[in-house]
Amino acid sequence: MSTEKIPYKIYLEEQEMPKAWYNLRADMKNKPAPLLNPGTHQPMKAEELAGVFCDELIRQELDDTTAYFDIPEDIRNFYKMYRPSPLVRAYCLEEKLGTPAKIYYKFEGNNTSGSHKLNSAIAQAYYAKKQGLKGVTTETGAGQWGTALSMACSYFGLDCKVYMVKCSYEQKPFRREVMRTYGASVTPSPSMETEVGRKILAEHPGTTGSLGCAISEAVEKALHSEGYRYVLGSVLNQVLLHQSVIGLESKIAMDKYGIKPDIIIGCAGGGSNLGGLIAPFMGEQLRGEADYRFIAVEPASCPSFTRGVFAYDFCDTGMVCPLAKMYTLGSGFIPSANHAGGLRYHGMSSVLSQLYADGQMEAVSVKQTEVFEAAEYFARVEGILPAPESSHAIRVAIDEALRCKETGEGKTILFGLTGTGYFDMVAYEKFHDGVMSDYIPTDEELEKARIGLPKID
Amino acid sequence: MSTEKIPYKIYLEEQEMPKAWYNLRADMKNKPAPLLNPGTHQPMKAEELAGVFCDELIRQELDDTTAYFDIPEDIRNFYKMYRPSPLVRAYCLEEKLGTPAKIYYKFEGNNTSGSHKLNSAIAQAYYAKKQGLKGVTTETGAGQWGTALSMACSYFGLDCKVYMVKCSYEQKPFRREVMRTYGASVTPSPSMETEVGRKILAEHPGTTGSLGCAISEAVEKALHSEGYRYVLGSVLNQVLLHQSVIGLESKIAMDKYGIKPDIIIGCAGGGSNLGGLIAPFMGEQLRGEADYRFIAVEPASCPSFTRGVFAYDFCDTGMVCPLAKMYTLGSGFIPSANHAGGLRYHGMSSVLSQLYADGQMEAVSVKQTEVFEAAEYFARVEGILPAPESSHAIRVAIDEALRCKETGEGKTILFGLTGTGYFDMVAYEKFHDGVMSDYIPTDEELEKARIGLPKID
Numbered sequence: 048m049s050t051e052k053i054p055y056k057i058y059l060e061e062q063e064m065p066k067a068w069y070n071l072r073a074d075m076k077n078k079p080a081p082l083l084n085p086g087t088h089q090p091m092k093a094e095e096l097a098g099v100f101c102d103e104l105i106r107q108e109l110d111d112t113t114a115y116f117d118i119p120e121d122i123r124n125f126y127k128m129y130r131p132s133p134l135v136r137a138y139c140l141e142e143k144l145g146t147p148a149k150i151y152y153k154f155e156g157n158n159t160s161g162s163h164k165l166n167s168a169i170a171q172a173y174y175a176k177k178q179g180l181k182g183v184t185t186e187t188g189a190g191q192w193g194t195a196l197s198m199a200c201s202y203f204g205l206d207c208k209v210y211m212v213k214c215s216y217e218q219k220p221f222r223r224e225v226m227r228t229y230g231a232s233v234t235p236s237p238s239m240e241t242e243v244g245r246k247i248l249a250e251h252p253g254t255t256g257s258l259g260c261a262i263s264e265a266v267e268k269a270l271h272s273e274g275y276r277y278v279l280g281s282v283l284n285q286v287l288l289h290q291s292v293i294g295l296e297s298k299i300a301m302d303k304y305g306i307k308p309d310i311i312i313g314c315a316g317g318g319s320n321l322g323g324l325i326a327p328f329m330g331e332q333l334r335g336e337a338d339y340r341f342i343a344v345e346p347a348s349c350p351s352f353t354r355g356v357f358a359y360d361f362c363d364t365g366m367v368c369p370l371a372k373m374y375t376l377g378s379g380f381i382p383s384a385n386h387a388g389g390l391r392y393h394g395m396s397s398v399l400s401q402l403y404a405d406g407q408m409e410a411v412s413v414k415q416t417e418v419f420e421a422a423e424y425f426a427r428v429e430g431i432l433p434a435p436e437s438s439h440a441i442r443v444a445i446d447e448a449l450r451c452k453e454t455g456e457g458k459t460i461l462f463g464l465t466g467t468g469y470f471d472m473v474a475y476e477k478f479h480d481g482v483m484s485d486y487i488p489t490d491e492e493l494e495k496a497r498i499g500l501p502k503i504d
Numbered sequence: 505m506s507t508e509k510i511p512y513k514i515y516l517e518e519q520e521m522p523k524a525w526y527n528l529r530a531d532m533k534n535k536p537a538p539l540l541n542p543g544t545h546q547p548m549k550a551e552e553l554a555g556v557f558c559d560e561l562i563r564q565e566l567d568d569t570t571a572y573f574d575i576p577e578d579i580r581n582f583y584k585m586y587r588p589s590p591l592v593r594a595y596c597l598e599e600k601l602g603t604p605a606k607i608y609y610k611f612e613g614n615n616t617s618g619s620h621k622l623n624s625a626i627a628q629a630y631y632a633k634k635q636g637l638k639g640v641t642t643e644t645g646a647g648q649w650g651t652a653l654s655m656a657c658s659y660f661g662l663d664c665k666v667y668m669v670k671c672s673y674e675q676k677p678f679r680r681e682v683m684r685t686y687g688a689s690v691t692p693s694p695s696m697e698t699e700v701g702r703k704i705l706a707e708h709p710g711t712t713g714s715l716g717c718a719i720s721e722a723v724e725k726a727l728h729s730e731g732y733r734y735v736l737g738s739v740l741n742q743v744l745l746h747q748s749v750i751g752l753e754s755k756i757a758m759d760k761y762g763i764k765p766d767i768i769i770g771c772a773g774g775g776s777n778l779g780g781l782i783a784p785f786m787g788e789q790l791r792g793e794a795d796y797r798f799i800a801v802e803p804a805s806c807p808s809f810t811r812g813v814f815a816y817d818f819c820d821t822g823m824v825c826p827l828a829k830m831y832t833l834g835s836g837f838i839p840s841a842n843h844a845g846g847l848r849y850h851g852m853s854s855v856l857s858q859l860y861a862d863g864q865m866e867a868v869s870v871k872q873t874e875v876f877e878a879a880e881y882f883a884r885v886e887g888i889l890p891a892p893e894s895s896h897a898i899r900v901a902i903d904e905a906l907r908c909k910e911t912g913e914g915k916t917i918l919f920g921l922t923g924t925g926y927f928d929m930v931a932y933e934k935f936h937d938g939v940m941s942d943y944i945p946t947d948e949e950l951e952k953a954r955i956g957l958p959k960i961d
Contacts, residue, residue, distance in 0.1 A: 054518040055584040061511040127512040128596065128887050139585065157614045159889040159924070201884045221678075221929035227936055228883055426685055427658045430585050432616040467616070469926040472678035479684055 056133040057300040064131055065295040067118055068288045071326045071398060072111035074333040077405055079111070079284070079397035080372035083359060088503055091369045098270055099277050099368075103174040107285040116288060118170075125169045125202065126292070129158035134300040135429075135464075141448070143428045148451035150444060151308070152464040153297045153324065154431065159225070160195035162434065162466030163320050164280050167289035168192070171278040172199035181274035182206025186236065186261030188316075189389035189436065190215055190222035191466055192280030197229035207231040208275075210238065210264045212391065214255035214384055218473045225470075236261035243267050243365035257381040258317075258392045263365025270367075281317025282362065282371070282396050290323025297461065298327045308339060308461040310447055314439040315343040315352065315410070316389050318396030324463040329407065341408035342447075343399065344439040346418070347487045348386040351376055351395045352403055352410035354493055359503040360394055370501060373400040376488075377496035383486040386415065387474030388435030393496075413442050414485040419478040421445055422468065434466040435474055513590040514757040521588055522752040523575055525745045527564075528783045528855060530571035531790040534862055536741070536854035537829035539565075540816060545960055548826045555727055556734050556825075560631040564742040573745060575627075582626045582659065583749070586615035591757040592886075592921075598905070600885045605908035607901060608765070609921040610754045610781065611888065616682070617652035619891065619923030620777050621737050624746035625649070628735040629656035638731035639663025643693065643718030645773075646846030646893065647672055647679035648923055649737030654686035664688040665732075667695065667721045669848065671712035671841055675930045682927075693718035700724050700822035714838040715774075715849045720822025727824075738774025739819065739828070739853050747780025754918065755784045765796060767904055769919040771896035772800040772809065772867070773846050775853030781920040782865070789864065798865035799904075800856065801896040803875070804944045805843040808833055808852045809860055809867035811950055816960040817851055827958060830857040833945075834953035840943040843872065844931035845892030850953075870899050871942040876935040878902055879925065891923040892931055 072078060081090040096105045107116060118126070137150040155163035175183050182205050187193030193209040200207035209231050216223065216235040223233045236256050237244040243263040247254065254260075262279070269277035280286065301308065311328055313321035321343055331337040345352055351374045361378035362368040373394040380393040395403075402408055422438035424445070425431070433441060444462040451458050468475065477483040488496075529535060538547040553562045564573060575583070594607040612620035632640050639662050644650030650666040657664035666688050673680065673692040680690045693713050694701040700720040704711065711717070719736070726734035737743065758765065768785055770778035778800055788794040802809055808831045818835035819825040832851040839848050852860075859865055872892075879895035881902070882888070890898060901919040908915050925932065934940040945953075 058515045124595075125887075138581075159883065159887055159926075161926075198884075198887055202887070221926075224929040224933045224936070225889060225926075228880055228889060228932055230884070423685055426616065427655075427687070430582075430616055430655055430659070432682060432685060469616075469618075469678075469682075472681040475685055476681045479681070 053136050053304050055138060056135050057304065058133055059131040059296060059300055061127060063299055064126065065118065065292055066123065067115040069291040069295055069326050069330065070110065070114055070116060070288050071291070071330055072284065073114035074330045075401065077401055079401045082369040082371055083503070085361070085366060085370050099266060101174045101178050101180065101276050103177065104171060104285050107288055108283060119173060122170055122173050129165065131296050132157060134297055137429055139428050140425065144445065144448050144452065146448040146452040147455060147457040148448040149457060149459045150448055151461045153293055154464045155293060156431070156464065156467035160191055160198055161469060162191040162195065163290060163293055163323065164192045164195035165198060166292050167280060167286045167319065168195035168199040169202070170289045172196065172203045172205055175276060176203040176205055180205065180276055182208065183276055183278045184208045184265040184269040185278050185280065186210045186258060186265045188212045188215055188258045188391050190219050190470060191389065193231070193233065194222060194225050196278065197226040197231035200231065201229040208268060209233045210236040210261040212236055212256040212258060212261050219470045222470050236264050238264060240264070241267045243367065247364065254381065255384045257364060259364035259378050262363040263367050266363065266367050281319035282392065282394065284398060286319045287322035287326070287396060287398055290319050291326040293320065293323040293463065294326040294328060297324065306459060309458040310340045310342065310460045312342045312344060312440045312443050312460065312462040314390060314436050314463065314465060315345045315395065315399065316436065317392045318399040320463050320465045322396050322399055329402065332407065342443055343408060343410040344443045345410060345412050346386060346390050346439065347412040347414045347485070349376070349382040349391055350412040351393065353412045356497060357400060357404050358500055360500055362394065371397050373397050374403065376493060377499055379499050380496040385484050385486050388471055390436050390439065411443060413439055416478065416483055416485050418442050419483065431464070432468045433464060434468045435471050437465040440464070510593050510761050512595060513592050514761065515590055516588040516753060516757055518584060520756055521583065522749055523580065524572040525575055526748040526752055526783050526787065527567065527571055527573060527745050528748070528787055529568035529741065531787045532858065534858055535568045536858045539826040539828055540960065542818070542823060542827050556723060558631045558635050558637065558733050560634065561628060561742050564745055565740060576630060579627055579630050586622065588753050589614060591754055594886055596885050597882065601902065601905050601909065603905040603909040604912060604914040605905040606914060606916045607905055608918045610750055610918070611921045612750060613888065613921065613924035617648055617655055618926060619648040619652065620747060620750055620780065621649045621652035622655060623749050624737060624743045624776065625652035625656040626659070627746040629653065629660045629662055632733060632735070633660040633662055637662065637733055639665065640733055640735045641665045641722040641726040642735050642737065643667045643715060643722045645669045645672055645715045645848050647676050647927060648846065650688070650690065651679060651682050653735065654683040654688035657688065658686040665725060666690045667693040667718040669693055669713040669715060669718050676927045679927050693721050695721060697721070698724045700824065704821065711838065712841045714821060716821035716835050719820040720824050723820065723824050738776035739849065739851065741855060743776045744779035744783070744853060744855055747776050748783040750777065750780040750920065751783040751785060754781065763916060765918040766915040767797045767799065767917045769799045769801060769897045769900050769917065771847060771893050771920065771922060772802045772852065772856065773893065774849045775856040777920050777922045779853050779856050786859065786864065799900055800865060800867040801900045802867060802869050803843060803847050803896065804869040804871045804942070806833070806839040806848055807869040808850065810869045813954060814857060814861050815957055817957055819851065828854050830854050831860065833950060834956055836956050837953035842941050842943050845928055847893050847896065868900060870896055873935065873940055873942050875899050876940065888921070889925045890921060891925045892928050894922040897921070
């Protein structure tokens with residue numbers, strides 16, 4: 048344990064950066080349930096997935112026993128352009144709150160995609176290129192994943208076709224332009240370009256779209272385009288694997304200074320950030336080497352963990368994808384148009400769902416205006432304008448720190464600051480103008496959204 | 505000299521960060537000419553400036569002999585939140601260009617203001633607070649300075665009133681919202697709020713504004729508001745002093761690895777970044793300890809160095825400020841509305857003007873579309889979407905690296921990457937859509953703009 052004063056920001060040296068991703072599933076006794084074929088309800092085989100995903104990514108997706116996957120050198124070199132990301136000690140926030148808690152955050156926003164999404168985008172683009180593909184299709188909600196993938200594809204010379212959830216497309220006009228800078232094409236979803244898009248538009252003409260719907264379009268496009276595969280920025284096991292770099296770097300940095308977190312907090316949409324941040328810590332806990340309090344934070348307007356059911360469901364609105372067992376609100380669930388930013392997915396990573404079902408972590412939901420209050424507070428004190436998604440974690444980190452102030456406990460809190468809010472100023476404007484609402488789905492609405500859940504024996 | 509492989513990014517340790525700013529004027533044999541009282545044409549005295557500027561900043565402004573000014577601890581702590589900024593080795597750019605040149609850039613964009621401007625903003629806000637003031641007024645062009653000052657004022661609990669050049673206000677709607685997040689009020693300039701604004705609007709009803717005009721409004725507002733002073737983000741000696749932190753950090757990082765730049769390149773609007781970046785290197789050159797090639801890069805649409813005259817001029821359109829001796833296009837000069845981003849100022853730092861007049865550095869002007877070509881190229885290769893201002897330096901760095909490719913020389917190039925372009929997507933969009941023009945002022949237009957130059961004996 049180091050006795051040095053802990054600096055404001057801990058940057059690992061290049062040679063300290065992780066050389067392998069950690070596969071949390073290897074340490075899970077209750078493995079996440081397998082993907083099922085939507086027709087036969089049998090576990091999906093690699094060859095059935097090969098039309099949709101890249102071969103190497105399928106291998107990563109299905110492997111729940113190998114603990115470490117080497118990070119290829121090309122990806123490690125790309126990581127060196129924008130990583131290591133800093134582990135920040137929030138001295139100013141602690142002082143402003145007057146809390147005895149020690150607050151740390153892993154800041155993933157210092158790259159042009161504005162978030163952690165680039166960690167998996169570059170990996171997925173790499174494997175697509177290695178397989179000799181022409182390009183990839185994807186969906187994007189808040190736009191961070193689409194931007195990240197555009198950057199990654201541009202780097203490897205791959206074509207990139209993005210279906211962007213319509214309300215984000217309209218709320219974030221400049222995201223499209225960033226993706227265009229990186230040579231991607233961007234289509235608001237639902238669109239008239241795909242069969243599933245046309246069907247959804249016919250049934251719900253005024254829809255502002257959803258991630259589930261954009262996924263269906265991107266998958267359909269990949270299946271019907273020679274030399275293309277579909278890639279996804281969250282939910283999947285492979286994505287959590289790549290995102291483990293967040294947690295691994297955090298743990299190396301903390302170990303270096305002898306810091307042990309008591310509470311680890313991450314926002315949860317599909318689970319890519321949370322799953323990546325907690326991975327090595329949860330691994331320790333599963334192996335009985337340590338005990339942490341993990342908190343998943345989700346929006347009250349899209350509360351998969353806290354108000355969903357743990358069941359097999361479709362991953363997309365069009366029901367073209369395999370079935371996954373997860374906490375879900377039903378694949379037809381579409382959050383209120385008033386909901387800003389990402390974390391709009393109806394389901395949740397199977398890995399995290401299993402851990403939550405096993406009592407290995409907690410989940411809370413927070414209201415939108417509380418989230419933006421925390422965001423503005425944090426921006427003023429710590430000098431970083433956070434993404435709405437990240438601000439869910441900030442909200443709960445502040446709440447926990449204030450609880451420490453009441454009890455006098457000097458707990459160590461680590462949270463994931465996934466990205467910046469530079470493209471979310473329309474949402475900030477609504478907040479400033481007092482026109483942001485806290486719409487929360489009613490029990491009746493949630494019940495209705497669950498009607499379409501598939502029946503699995 | 506270290507024999508380690510040079511990493512992609514060099515971050516100084518906290519204890520290696522500069523503890524004092526370097527005042528380049530102390531090493532200049534030909535000192536920059538003093539500010540003159542516009543009425544008497546006599547050098548401005550501290551007491552004459554006291555109504556406009558903070559006392560401590562006046563002391564820094566007028567002192568051309570003290571080589572180092574200690575950085576107060578509060579400012580050093582704030583610096584630790586977003587500094588040190590990385591010195592990046594552009595391995596990917598070098599490889600893509602196929603150049604034997606070694607390219608480094610000092611990246612100042614990893615903070616919410618999106619640029620180096622925060623380095624001086626926090627210093628100026630600190631001294632205003634220390635003096636017990638209520639608030640400050642300022643102007644902003646591209647919006648980076650206004651954002652930086654908003655952040656700094658929010659940190660110290662000062663009121664912040666920003667006059668934003670109208671065309672930027674309209675091109676960058678979300679910049680206003682960021683400033684609002686930090687509690688600042690933002691007014692498009694020219695406005696009806698000030699006498700000088702009303703006068704300019706009456707004379708030029710359709711004007712898109714200029715920095716010179718926004719400065720006049722901000723100064724007038726400060727003079728007429730109890731407990732307020734005016735602060736400026738560039739041009740002034742004090743600003744170059746604060747910005748020396750850029751060059752000092754760069755030099756410490758380079759010395760650590762035994763790197764000696766041959767060419768140092770910076771974009772130049774008012775000179776804050778260029779003056780800060782080159783400061784310690786130019787100091788060595790002036791003391792005869794080293795020899796560098798310094799290149800100032802300015803937009804062809806606002807070419808103060810390359811087509812201006814070296815003369816006393818007004819710093820603002822309304823002629824309420826002191827006279828400064830500088831390379832100037834005339835205080836009435838307003839760049840074409842088509843010109844994107846900052847670097848719109850009619851004049852140039854007196855320090856840099858004197859150095860240029862003495863042959864200590866070179867200057868080149870570049871056209872806007874060439875700048876955006878370099879910006880997009882850089883974004884794709886190095887993964888950072890640069891600000892239009894910064895991209896002027898990228899353009900010339902790439903040109904110099906390509907020259908090395910022709911000659912086979914492995915020169916070491918250092919350039920300043922002042923910030924990110926996340927709020928400049930309207931300009932990028934114009935570039936992508938092919939509707940960005942390269943308007944360059946004619947000789948007649950420049951001659952006309954010089955008519956108002958004051959006659960000084």
